[in-house]
Amino acid sequence: MTSLTAAVAPVPPPGTARLAARGRSLLLPVRPALAVVVLVALLVAVCAVSLAVGSAGLRPARALAAAFGQGQGIEVVLVQRLRLPRLQAGLLVGAALGVAGLLLQVVARNRLATPGNVGIDDGATAFAVASVVGVTAAYAPSGMALAGAATACALALGLAGGAGSSGYRFLVVGLGVGAVLGAITSLLLVRAPIDAANAAFPWSVGSLSARPPGPVRLLAIGLALALPAAVLVGRRLALLRLPDGVATSLGARVPRVRLAALAVAVVCAGLAVAVGGPLGTVALVAPAAARRLAGPRGVPVVGAALAGALLVVAADLAGRTVAAPVEVPVGLVTALVGSPYLIWLLLSPRSLKTP
Amino acid sequence: MHTGRTYGLLLPAVALLAVGLASLLLGAGDVGPVRALAAVAGGGDAEAAFTVWELRWPRTLVGVVVGAALGVAGAVLQAAARNPLAEPGLLGVSAGASAAVVLVLVLGGSVATLGPAAAVLGALAGCAAAFAMARLRGVGDDPVRLVLAGAAVSGLLGALTSVLLLVDQRTADEVRFWVVGAVAGRDAGSLLGSAPGLLVGGLLVALVARPLAALSLGDDVARGLGHRPRRARGGAVAAVALLVGSATAVAGPIAFVGLVVPFAARALVGPDLRRVLPPSVLLGPLVVVLADVVSRLLVRPYEMPLGVITALIGAPVLVAVVRRRRVPAL
Numbered sequence: 001m002t003s004l005t006a007a008v009a010p011v012p013p014p015g016t017a018r019l020a021a022r023g024r025s026l027l028l029p030v031r032p033a034l035a036v037v038v039l040v041a042l043l044v045a046v047c048a049v050s051l052a053v054g055s056a057g058l059r060p061a062r063a064l065a066a067a068f069g070q071g072q073g074i075e076v077v078l079v080q081r082l083r084l085p086r087l088q089a090g091l092l093v094g095a096a097l098g099v100a101g102l103l104l105q106v107v108a109r110n111r112l113a114t115p116g117n118v119g120i121d122d123g124a125t126a127f128a129v130a131s132v133v134g135v136t137a138a139y140a141p142s143g144m145a146l147a148g149a150a151t152a153c154a155l156a157l158g159l160a161g162g163a164g165s166s167g168y169r170f171l172v173v174g175l176g177v178g179a180v181l182g183a184i185t186s187l188l189l190v191r192a193p194i195d196a197a198n199a200a201f202p203w204s205v206g207s208l209s210a211r212p213p214g215p216v217r218l219l220a221i222g223l224a225l226a227l228p229a230a231v232l233v234g235r236r237l238a239l240l241r242l243p244d245g246v247a248t249s250l251g252a253r254v255p256r257v258r259l260a261a262l263a264v265a266v267v268c269a270g271l272a273v274a275v276g277g278p279l280g281t282v283a284l285v286a287p288a289a290a291r292r293l294a295g296p297r298g299v300p301v302v303g304a305a306l307a308g309a310l311l312v313v314a315a316d317l318a319g320r321t322v323a324a325p326v327e328v329p330v331g332l333v334t335a336l337v338g339s340p341y342l343i344w345l346l347l348s349p350r351s352l353k354t355p
Numbered sequence: 356m357h358t359g360r361t362y363g364l365l366l367p368a369v370a371l372l373a374v375g376l377a378s379l380l381l382g383a384g385d386v387g388p389v390r391a392l393a394a395v396a397g398g399g400d401a402e403a404a405f406t407v408w409e410l411r412w413p414r415t416l417v418g419v420v421v422g423a424a425l426g427v428a429g430a431v432l433q434a435a436a437r438n439p440l441a442e443p444g445l446l447g448v449s450a451g452a453s454a455a456v457v458l459v460l461v462l463g464g465s466v467a468t469l470g471p472a473a474a475v476l477g478a479l480a481g482c483a484a485a486f487a488m489a490r491l492r493g494v495g496d497d498p499v500r501l502v503l504a505g506a507a508v509s510g511l512l513g514a515l516t517s518v519l520l521l522v523d524q525r526t527a528d529e530v531r532f533w534v535v536g537a538v539a540g541r542d543a544g545s546l547l548g549s550a551p552g553l554l555v556g557g558l559l560v561a562l563v564a565r566p567l568a569a570l571s572l573g574d575d576v577a578r579g580l581g582h583r584p585r586r587a588r589g590g591a592v593a594a595v596a597l598l599v600g601s602a603t604a605v606a607g608p609i610a611f612v613g614l615v616v617p618f619a620a621r622a623l624v625g626p627d628l629r630r631v632l633p634p635s636v637l638l639g640p641l642v643v644v645l646a647d648v649v650s651r652l653l654v655r656p657y658e659m660p661l662g663v664i665t666a667l668i669g670a671p672v673l674v675a676v677v678r679r680r681r682v683p684a685l
Binding site for chain 2: 112117159169180186339340
């Protein structure tokens with residue numbers, strides 16, 4: 001009996017491949033894995049171009065080599081000192097926003113939920129601006145942005161009476177919360193002395209041109225912790241797309257999973273806003289692209305992170321080059337790309353379906 | 356019922372008079388209420404008289420006119436869309452008007468001559484987009500979803516405006532005003548350019564009020580009563596575009612007034628549009644002038660953008676409407 005089962009290799013479920021080596025095996029979903037490969041390839045290409053393009057142009061391949069310390073000294077200095085920090089900030093911000101948007105959309109059961117729509121961006125911005133106007137410690141913006149993001153999310157959740165079952169109410173309540181917090185940001189900027197107001201300006205449009213090193217480091221650490229947590233939560237989240245009763249009967253502890261997903265989303269969004277300001281539409285488009293590539297099954301956390309990073313780096317590249325020497329802030333580029341997609345989503349009849 | 360209607364007009368009228376007086380007496384500068392009162396009474400020193408009659412009086416006047424236009428436009432738009440959340444600012448009508456003005460400026464036109472016309476055309480485009488969305492299946496049935504679509508349109512137009520301003524630095528300073536919304540620094544003369552649009556818009560509202568009120572019973576009933584639903588809606592769209600476009604040409608985009616005013620007016624006199632309109636004419640100026648006074652006092656000696664204050668007043672109302680168990684259909 002035992003020899004019979006050992007002889008026949010188990011057939012993997014459709015859509016997955018079985019990787020086996022030395023008695024251990026791993027079930028790999030084919031389409032999401034392919035999506036990750038495609039996104040990584042695209043990301044490397046866009047990063048190379050982004051490092052190469054600038055006031056002194058380089059060949060993409062040489063720019064990529066220079067990023068790793070190979071090639072002429074001046075090129076290495078140019079790329080590593082000037083262009084690499086900006087690219088890193090863009091990658092981190094995009095990945096964080098992609099993950100935040102994906103988790104929020106699954107929890108809210110709505111493809112339109114983004115940190116921007118439910119007021120998290122505005123909360124983080126208001127608190128971060130308050131910290132720039134008031135406190136001047138290097139890590140203050142990140143800490144305050146986190147607090148602001150959590151406050152806004154809690155407000156929207158509490159006022160809407162839950163996220164999953166109330167349809168669009170969560171989003172429109174979030175819109176209202178965001179409007180109040182945005183007004184508070186303007187209030188702070190008007191009251192502040194002109195230098196402090198200038199220092200706080202990047203948070204109001206969404207830009208990568210003023211990346212404070214402290215918040216970038218914090219974002220890197222936060223993302224390193226949040227991404228594995230998101231992958232773990234993501235496996236549970238797939239059940240949350242079913243009605244609450246069904247998910248519970250399948251063994252998911254619905255309130256706890258929801259809370260964990262929201263916490264990860266708030267951490268990602270808050271830290272990202274502290275670096276790049278509000279880039280809300282990234283969190284809308286990146287998860288959608290990841291889902292399109294990875295197929296309807298599962299919650300593509302890694303794919304959303306890669307798509308977000310790709311989007312922000314590409315948008316920053318476009319903003320720097322299209323209207324040069326004027327630099328269009330990356331927040332405006334993503335808004336121009338994301339808003340039409342948002343409108344199309346709202347108007348297409350299929351958008352009533354949950355993600 | 357009759358006493359309710361009387362109070363519904365008396366209350367806002369008294370409040371408007373009080374707020375208007377406060378607008379003349381209070382300010383961010385040095386002229387205090389006592390000196391200003393002397394100037395209002397016809398006496399007082401030269402500085403006080405100048406401050407009251409050359410600075411505070413014009414902006415109060417502009418606030419009254421803009422507020423009335425926005426309040427009425429909000430009431431009409433809500434009745435025509437049968438949606439208590441339909442607000443010109445939220446649905447992208449104001450954003451359309453302000454984007455059109457910026458476009459005219461960037462293309463080299465003069466704001467003084469082309470501004471009002473461009474703003475009305477932009478508002479018309481924004482209004483048409485909002486209604487096209489409201490008529491779509493699934494979107495129009497869900498008032499809350501329409502607001503999200505409007506927010507998306509506003510966001511897109513706002514980003515376009517910002518890009519235009521970035522590319523053309525010359526006009527940036529001239530235009531910044533149309534992007535935020537304010538009644539400060541507007542002289543009464545700027546009202547003249549917008550007066551025709553406001554008058555025609557008001558006239559149209561008077562014409563479509565009765566058919567629109569009948570539409571709240573449903574298209575079929577309204578047709579049975581001898582009204583033409585399509586023509587009534589078209590008239591409403593034109594009226595809203597004229598009112599909001601003209602108001603935006605004077606004061607820039609001011610959000611949430613068209614949401615708060617009909618909300619309060621319905622609380623005073625009930626849901627019938629014909630009864631809602633008169634108090635709206637009074638409540639709109641009340642909200643705008645009150646917000647303007649607050650904007651002067653909050654951060655003395657500086658002033659706040661007016662739109663910030665109206666957002667602080669209006670967003671809680673938005674949350675309150677959405678929080679109701681079922682958003683009531685109009």
